[in-house]
Amino acid sequence: MQTAAKTLLHATVACVATLVLAGSASAAPAPAQPPTAADIAAWSVPQKPFKLYGNSWYVGTHGLSSILITSDYGHVLIDGGLPESAQQIAANITALGFKLTDVKALLNSHAHFDHAGGLAQLQQLTGAPIYVRRPSEAVLRTGKSGRDDPQASAALPPVPPAKGQIWIVSDQQLLGVGSIRLQALATAGHTPGGTSWTWESCEASACLKMVYADSLTPLARAGFRYTGDKDYPSAKADLEQAFATLEAVSCDVLITPHPEAMQLFERIAARDAAPGATLKQDGACKTYAAKGRAALAARLAAEAP
Ligand SMILES: [Zn+2]
Numbered sequence: 001m002q003t004a005a006k007t008l009l010h011a012t013v014a015c016v017a018t019l020v021l022a023g024s025a026s027a028a029p030a031p032a033q034p035p036t037a038a039d040i041a042a043w044s045v046p047q048k049p050f051k052l053y054g055n056s057w058y059v060g061t062h063g064l065s066s067i068l069i070t071s072d073y074g075h076v077l078i079d080g081g082l083p084e085s086a087q088q089i090a091a092n093i094t095a096l097g098f099k100l101t102d103v104k105a106l107l108n109s110h111a112h113f114d115h116a117g118g119l120a121q122l123q124q125l126t127g128a129p130i131y132v133r134r135p136s137e138a139v140l141r142t143g144k145s146g147r148d149d150p151q152a153s154a155a156l157p158p159v160p161p162a163k164g165q166i167w168i169v170s171d172q173q174l175l176g177v178g179s180i181r182l183q184a185l186a187t188a189g190h191t192p193g194g195t196s197w198t199w200e201s202c203e204a205s206a207c208l209k210m211v212y213a214d215s216l217t218p219l220a221r222a223g224f225r226y227t228g229d230k231d232y233p234s235a236k237a238d239l240e241q242a243f244a245t246l247e248a249v250s251c252d253v254l255i256t257p258h259p260e261a262m263q264l265f266e267r268i269a270a271r272d273a274a275p276g277a278t279l280k281q282d283g284a285c286k287t288y289a290a291k292g293r294a295a296l297a298a299r300l301a302a303e304a305p
Contacts, residue, residue: 071178080118136193189239216292
């Protein structure tokens with residue numbers, strides 16, 4: 001049971017792995033569990049920052065993605081890792097030769113402790129506003145997830161509350177910072193405020209469509225139902241819309257909040273071993289959505305009476 005529990009725990013807190021079901025297909029879905037010290041340590045392993053493509057850089061820890069997009073008139077940072085990741089992310093930005101005060105926008109995939117945990121401190125270091133979709137605002141402001149978050153429970157660690165400006169973006173809204181143009185895509189269901197971000201990065205005249213796609217895993221507290229839960233009735237529909245959105249988006253390079261969800265470091269190693277290669281990968285967003293669809297189908301089968 002310990003092995004099963006450990007597997008389950010990892011699947012749960014990592015937000016990425018295929019849903020692991022306890023027992024037979026008719027058993028209730030296994031509830032989300034709090035992270036262990038080992039999980040936190042694994043996510044916090046330092047990572048030397050590196051170029052993804054053009055003006056896009058990986059500045060996160062080894063276990064949690066943070067992406068810096070740069071321009072001559074201001075930079076954008078997506079996701080802040082754990083609360084204790086903020087200093088590593090800040091040091092990585094500085095190590096690349098960029099100034100923290102040139103970061104003009106802080107974006108978020110979803111308002112959980114492992115992707116939004118460092119944002120409050122990064123906001124203090126950069127002075128930049130945070131941009132999220134409306135359901136995430138109260139979480140970042142108060143540090144607590146509402147019951148409409150499927151994982152909201154006493155077991156879900158809080159997010160340090162942000163004290164600076166938080167702006168609301170809507171689905172498909174464009175956001176400009178310097179010469180950077182991003183688009184927000186509503187990809188809810190893992191949380192009600194889940195958001196993916198797209199932009200273009202270029203080297204000479206070769207431009208790639210970059211996609212930072214939010215977690216799509218249907219993980220939840222005990223008793224939550226993805227079909228018609230009173231606290232989040234549209235959870236299933238929202239996830240299905242997220243799959244459709246990511247299947248339709250122009251997607252050359254996919255990055256996910258948990259880098260291992262789509263083997264980022266393996267892809268980096270392959271790229272670096274082949275002269276002239278890029279991270280361009282046909283069908284990556286469709287593959288990612290298909291994994292989400294499979295996890296949701298397994299969840300719904302387990303929820304069935
Ligand atoms: Zn999450």
